[in-house]
Amino acid sequence: MPAEPFFFIQLSDPQLGAMAATGRIDASEGFAPESALFEEAVVEVNRLCPDFVVVTGDLGHNNMDATEIAEVKRIAEGITASIPIYWLPGNRDTSFDGETAKSELLKRYRDEFGPDYHAFVHKEVAFICLSSTVIYDPCSIHVTGVRTRR
Numbered sequence: 728m729p730a731e732p733f734f735f736i737q738l739s740d741p742q743l744g745a746m747a748a749t750g751r752i753d754a755s756e757g758f759a760p761e762s763a764l765f766e767e768a769v770v771e772v773n774r775l776c777p778d779f780v781v782v783t784g785d786l787g788h789n790n791m792d793a794t795e796i797a798e799v800k801r802i803a804e805g806i807t808a809s810i811p812i813y814w815l816p817g818n819r820d821t822s823f824d825g826e827t828a829k830s831e832l833l834k835r836y837r838d839e840f841g842p843d844y845h846a847f848v849h850k851e852v853a854f855i856c857l858s859s860t861v862i863y864d865p866c867s868i869h870v871t872g873v874r875t876r877r
């Protein structure tokens with residue numbers, strides 16, 4: 728018998744602070760534009776009322792900056808309490824170079840958001856959510872099928 732129908736929402740890259748850091752807006756605006764976009768997304772989540780939400784990083788732009796993370800959490804608290812949220816980090820959340828996860832950032836992420844991976848069954852469907860930042864190693868290369876290290 729097939730699983731009961733359902734839907735979920737994946738939100739990605741709130742990345743508070745990115746627009747100012749990349750020069751798309753004046754730095755004096757801080758992360759206000761990204762906050763407004765994330766707030767709009769929360770309104771839509773509540774309107775659509777999914778079974779759950781998966782938020783994939785990048786949550787903030789500046790490597791787990793306390794102010795950005797507090798704002799992400801403040802906005803996410805607006806999601807109806809009965810809708811579970813599964814958080815996953817992005818490269819901006821767990822690495823300084825955008826590639827390799829760093830233990831201090833991974834610890835800070837876990838302290839703030841919990842596990843950086845999830846496995847669960849919802850209405851007879853299994854979900855596995857992984858953090859690609861901890862399985863990607865930019866020093867590994869493949870040469871004619873042989874894995875080598877730089």
